[in-house]
Amino acid sequence: MTPFPATESTESRLRRFNAELDRLMTASRDQDGHLPDLMEAATRSMTGMLGIRRASVWLLDETQKELICQCLFDAETGQIDSGMTLSAGDFPSYFQAFQTARVVSADDAIEDPRTREFADTYLRVLDIRSMLDAQIRDFRGLRGVVCCEEVGQLRPWREEERAFVASVAEYVGLAMELAGRRALAETLQDTNARLTQALQDAEAANIAKTHFLANASHELRTPLNGILGGAAILKLAPELSGDSRNWVEVIERSGRGLLQVVNSILDMSALEGGNFVLSPQIFNLNDAVAEACELATPSGETAPALMAGPSIDVLADRRRVVQVVSSFIDNAFKFAGHAPDVRIVEGLSAGQVRVEVCDHGPGLSDDQVDHVFGQFSQGDESSRRRHGGIGLGLALSRAIADAMQARIGYQPAEGGGAVFWLEIAEAGE
Ligand SMILES: Nc1ncnc2c1ncn2[C@@H]1O[C@H](COP(=O)(O)OP(=O)(O)OP(=O)(O)O)[C@@H](O)[C@H]1O
Ligand SMILES: [Mg+2]
Structure with missing residues (x-):
């Protein structure tokens, strides 16, 4: 305990207090903010600076109805205690007082209306005569109190002593806030590491x-x-x-x-796996689409005829274009139950040409549209059983189109039904 002379001037006392607060701040940075250590340092600092016997730190529980002692330092015995509790039900005036005022300064604790509830069970037992308490607050609000007690004699607390204790309480609040934020940052880091894994x-x-x-x-x-x-x-x-x-x-x-x-x-x-190899070439789209019509027609059915239109050369992987258009036609036979209209449309976007496969079957619901281009996705269980297939046709078509830098899409057909289209680059554009 730092001895302090009774004759010390206010100015010298203020200087001492300020230097002590600086020391606490620096120490807390060096200690890496371990909360129990910081609280103990705060109690030692208050007993030392004020020349009193007992100082403690108390925190409110979640209900705000109980104070739990985190650290009580007795400068005479050097002993540290913790875990004692005070409940609002037993000490309503005291709870009311520290919850409404930043500092509770009771020069004569046994007489003071805010602290006299402690007289018989506590103050007289330990010969405590004066109490000086200050609120601990952090970003969440009131969290507890720091408490200074003079034993054996009355202590008229000075203005600068009240300010000092209030500053120590602020320091504890700040330390708690930092510890809380650090814990949060660690949790976030943890979660992040788990997600990455x-x-x-x-x-x-x-x-x-x-x-x-x-x-x-x-x-x-x-x-x-x-x-x-x-x-x-x-x-x-x-x-x-x-x-x-x-x-x-x-x-x-x-x-x-x-x-x-x-x-x-x-x-x-x-x-x-990124091992998909394309063989781009210039070829006649009409011929390729006609080939797809033949290929995708089930035996016994009549193949769809390509509707009259311009003859167009394109630059793409011929085998893959035939595969995608075949898969549209195959679907039309399976899900609409008849041969689709197949046509080639020019001029929808510059340098691009579209192959459209249009049927007059049930079409797709909005919900289906979101999913059919995904892997292993089929419209509904019953049609899957009826028509077979593994739900890979459209997903594969989309992936092939992406690899070829072509576009693929769906739109409802006029008067009901489905239109699936593939858009590729015209040759020489
Ligand atoms: N022309 C269409 N009319 C109505 N529904 C369709 C049509 N084309 C596709 N669908 C729906 O989209 C789903 C996905 O089609 P996709 O071609 O990817 O799979 P599949 O034909 O069921 O199986 P696979 O093509 O692998 O044999 C189909 O199960 C069906 O429900
Ligand atoms: Mg299919």
């Missing part, structure tokens, strides 16, 4: 999935080509009965369907 895990899992699909699809394609080749040769055998020929055709059709699914999965994993 989760993202990396998800990316790794996605890469693993793509590899797996690519490998599995390759392994499937080899025996499938054997089956299709075998069926094609078998069909040529003259001794085959009509019935057997039908069964060979079933094998061929199913095999081709399966090959298409496997190819879609391979394409998708190539696109996702």
